[in-house]
Amino acid sequence: MLHLPIESILPELKDVLRRQANAVLVAPPGSGKTTRVPLALLDEPWLAGRRVLLLEPRRLAARAAARYMAASLGEQVGETVGYRVRLDTRVGANTRVEVITEGVLTRLLQADPALEGVGLVIFDEFHERSIHADLGLALCLQAQAVLRPDLRLLVMSATLDAAPVAALLGDAPVLTGIGAAFPVETRYLDRPVDEGRRETVIVNTIFDALAAAPGDILVFLPGAAEIRRVEAVLAARGLGGNVRVAPLYGMLPLAAQDLAIAPSPPGQRKVVLATSIAETSLTVEGVRTVIDSGLMRVPRFSPRTGMTRLETVMVSRASADQRRGRAGRLAPGVCYRLWTEQEDARLVPRNTPEILEADLAPLALELAVWGVSDPAELLWLDAPPAAAFAQARDLLQQLGALDRDGAVTPHGRRMAAMGLHPRLAHMVLRAIPLGLGGLSCELAVLLSERDILRSTGGASDADLRLRVEALRLAGQAGRDNPALCAGHLVDWAAVRRLRAELGYWRRLFGIAGQEAGDVDACGLLLAFAYPDRIGQRRENGRFLLTSGRGAALAGIQTLADAPYLVAAELDDQGAESRILLAAPVDLAALKQQFADRIEEVTSVAWDRAAQAVRARKYERLGALILKEVPVTDPAPADMLAALLAGIAEAGLDILPWTRAASQLRQRINFMHRLEPGWPDMSDAALVGTLESWLAPYLYGISSRDGLARLNLVKIIESMLTWDQRRELDECAPTHIVVPSGQRIPIDYSDPAAPVLAVRLQEMFGLTETPRIARGRVPLTLHLLSPAHRPVQVTRDLASFWRGAYFEVRKDLLGRYPKHYWPDDPLAATPTHRVRPRT
Structure with a gap:
């Protein structure tokens, strides 16, 4: 049997597992940890003839590892070493090592939480941090704590950050193995690849690599679509009779996958176009050159929408190193990285754990079957995000898998046992x-x-x-x-x-x-x-x-x-x-x-488009209205509430404000500013109190047209006491009589400064500024030209006559020479005509 570097650390590993239940093993790619460790531990006394479960992230890697171990024992798969993957199982009565994919472990644990007959569970390539691996480890740790203290757990990886995992395993010892990888020359691009030319660069690099060095080539691409496109271009350009192209991705038939990883016949070469399926736990025979596109496809779940989408992202540092290592498994090699050294320095250290970005519905169902409603009851490297987990439970309740209390239903148990989403x-x-x-x-x-x-x-x-x-x-x-x-x-x-x-x-x-x-x-x-x-x-x-x-x-x-x-x-x-x-x-x-x-809902609501209250009965499925019919006799209280809501939404401008109603409201606002005991007539106050001052007048009204019949003057007056009505006329008159004898309206739109806009000639002879509110508030005078344009704004009429009037007079005399502009405004006769009557 070929000697592999991992064997130098096996005695220490055996000693650790004799003394305690958990350990972490970090060893470089190609050191042999996947295929040597399970077999080396089979005769350990603590195992006592029980089985070893070896978890692999991918079906292809699981089958390949089982075949390799079986062959090293001179046996067929299904004897001492077997495997269980989705849709394919090869185990026998004497099988001691079962290579399984991570979802299979969950099924085994749900069927037998104590894992009777199993002495060791090995989590291989744990750095990939699939959601199944995280779940499997969490369940195994609880089974170990509650049911099986003798159960051993071993976590293995080439690029794992070991400290957090060791802490999770109860401060388990970390063993570090050596590697035997051959040197790999790494080549970078001089400048970044334009996205539209990436596949052209890949194809050109393949031809350059075929000419530069012997051996097979492994090309990493993000997905099957890119593999098909590159394969088509290679076929069109022609690689020669001794070079075959071998796609390698998860959806391929198993026979095609096996063909991609098998060694090439003598005199033949192959170009393997692979996704990240070939990144770890798998030796593609004969590879001396790796071409890395630098891209990978990852699923991203959105709690906002409840949907998962695939995103193409740059690889992490750990993934890039794993890919490069594929070129040095059997001999010195070359890795072409299709990015620059500057881009390389910006790579993130590791991939984001799947549990932080995945659809958590399968996880939530598995936990419910396990009897856990709160993920905090288990130990995690990264706990499931609360929002995504809550959404997953909501979905499971919609599907009938969980009851209202969050407990799994019989239907949910049947769902979990099926192995489907x-x-x-x-x-x-x-x-x-x-x-x-x-x-x-x-x-x-x-x-x-x-x-x-x-x-x-x-x-x-x-x-x-x-x-x-x-x-x-x-x-x-x-x-x-x-x-x-x-x-x-x-x-x-x-x-x-x-x-x-x-x-x-x-x-x-x-x-x-x-x-x-x-x-x-x-x-x-x-x-x-x-x-x-x-x-x-x-x-x-x-x-x-x-x-x-x-x-x-x-x-x-x-x-x-x-x-x-x-x-x-x-x-x-x-x-x-x-x-x-x-x-x-x-x-x-x-x-x-x-x-x-399907809900039957009666809705009495303001229809913004129709500007009216509409009463409808709906059949509703979620946000969909399946059927809608009018309600002929809605309750008056519901109609009133809907109309008030419509007025509040549209604003007070929807009401029929006449000039008199607007002025009355402004006058009351003026008084409210002086004396807070008066009603507040601001927009916010009126909208907030619609039910008290307006609702009694709205019965029988259901539309904007109906609102037009309201008499807002009377409605607003009803908000005043008898004394306030009398005081309003005295303190905030609608008009004031000026020296010319004319009755001029007062503008109260600014309650802090009521305005009297009057022609200058009508104020001759008046020595002081008019006041209101029993003399407390001087009016702001807008003194107008004969064309009714302001020529002076003042609250001190006496000062105006003494000074500014004479400058204003010069200007007005030039523009309006026929009008009366006396030298002494205080002795002059006021007039609303061009000149005073003689």
């Missing part, structure tokens, strides 16, 4: 009694993977029924079927793999012989899974969702005219998300299946 599990369970179990399984496998339909240009058709038809045609078609959907291509290899998965789920759920069901029922089944995304058409392919958010179809779509649809996938961009996958749903079916959620 809670939305999809609920959909399948609701579909089976309706005879639609087969169709629900088809939808579940389609929604659990990337879209199988690709457009040849423009936006893909969002109709999910097309995907179901493709899935059904896969048993008959071996290539793209133009009759399926003009302008679209089907990934038939992916479809056939999904068909195999579909068969597994149908057998598991006991519906293998059930008819698939009419594709037109897709929308109803989606409504079970996504009750918050039932959409009602507005216009131009735009829809209102039950959640209250808007959504729209991009471009010309077959679903644009659907009265109702259900959006299974949205892009969560902007105020109105783009609908990526959906199916139409019949309103009658919605009413039948969601009768318990």
Whole structure:
């Protein structure tokens, strides 16, 4: 057996685990920790013949590790070493080491919280911090504390920040191993890549690398779409007969994945185009060169919208180092980093833990089944965010998985046992009694993977029924079927793999012989899974969702005219998300299946557009109005309350303010400023007291037109006492008689400074400024020209006559020579004419 560097630390590791339950092992990539550690511990006395569970983040890595360990023992997989991954299990009665994916551990713990028969759980590549790994560790720690103090836990990684993990494990010792990686030369770009040219740079670098060094090439790309595009360009340019291109991503059939990691035949070379699936726990045989695009795709959940979207981001420092290490596993190598050294210095140290950005509905359901309603009851490296967790519990209550108190229901337990996202599990369970179990399984496998339909240009058709038809045609078609959907291509290899998965789920759920069901029922089944995304058409392919958010179809779509649809996938961009996958749903079916959620609401409210109170009875599903009819006899109190609310919303300008009513209000405001015992006539005060001063006059009125009949003078006068009415006329008169004999109105719009606007000639002979409020307040005089334009503003008329008048007189004499401008204004005769009568 090949000697690996990890073996030098195995004695110390054995000694630590003999003495205590938990440990942390940090060792570089290629040191052999994944495949050597489980086998080295099999004969330890504390294990006592029990099994070792080795957790791997990905199915491909789990299967590869199990095969390698089995081969090192000279056995087949399923003997001493086996694996359990989604849809594929190879274990036997004598299996001692089970390599499992992280979700499998959760299922095992839920079935047997004590993990009887298991002596050690190893969390490999823990630095990836998947949500399943965090959950699995939290549950194992509680099982260890309550049920199994003899259970050992070992956390392993190449780039882990060990201190927090060791503290979480009860100050567990940290062991550091050595690596045997060969030197890897790292090359950077001279300048940043323009985003539109990134794939061109990748292809050119592949050709340069093939010419520069022997061996195979591993190219890291963010996703399957980029892999397909680069593969197409390489095929068009031609790599030569001895070089094959091997894609490697999660949706590929297992045989294609195995082909990508297998060694190349003598004289042959391969270019592996991989996602981050090849980043850790996996040796791609023969690789001497790594080309790193520097990008990765991560899911980001938005508590605001309840949706998860994939974002393309720069890799972290830890991920970049893991990728570079792939080139030095077997011999010296080269890593081409398609970014500059300046950009390299700005990389974040580590990826954000998935638990901080993921949809927490599956986690919340698992915790509820475990008997935990508050995540704080468990130990976490990073606790689930409170907002996302609360939203997850709300969704589970909508789906019937949790009761009002947050405890798991029998329906929730069945959902958790299915191994599907809670939305999809609920959909399948609701579909089976309706005879639609087969169709629900088809939808579940389609929604659990990337879209199988690709457009040849423009936006893909969002109709999910097309995907179901493709899935059904896969048993008959071996290539793209133009009759399926003009302008679209089907990934038939992916479809056939999904068909195999579909068969597994149908057998598991006991519906293998059930008819698939009419594709037109897709929308109803989606409504079970996504009750918050039932959409009602507005216009131009735009829809209102039950959640209250808007959504729209991009471009010309077959679903644009659907009265109702259900959006299974949205892009969560902007105020109105783009609908990526959906199916139409019949309103009658919605009413039948969601009768318990449809509210009958009577609404008496102000209609802003109609400027009137409208009484309506609604059938409402979330934010959607399914039916609306008028109410013929609404309660008068409800009508009054709605009218008052409408007035408050529109403001006091909606009332019929005549000149007399406005002046009366201003005069009272003037008095209120002098004496606070008077009513406050400000906008805020009147709006805040509508019920006391205006409501008694509104019965029988329901619209703005009806408000026009109100007599606001009488209404406002009714707010005054008898003494206040008498005092108002005395202290705040509407008019004042000036020396010319004319009766001039007083403007009270500014209660701090009432204004008398009067022509200058009418004030001749008056020595003092007129006063109101029993002489307490001088009027602000706006002395006007014959054209009624102010020539002087003053509150000291005597001072004006003594000084400024003579300058004003010169100006007015020049502009109005026919008018009377005496030398002595105090001795002159006041007049409202051009000149005084003789």
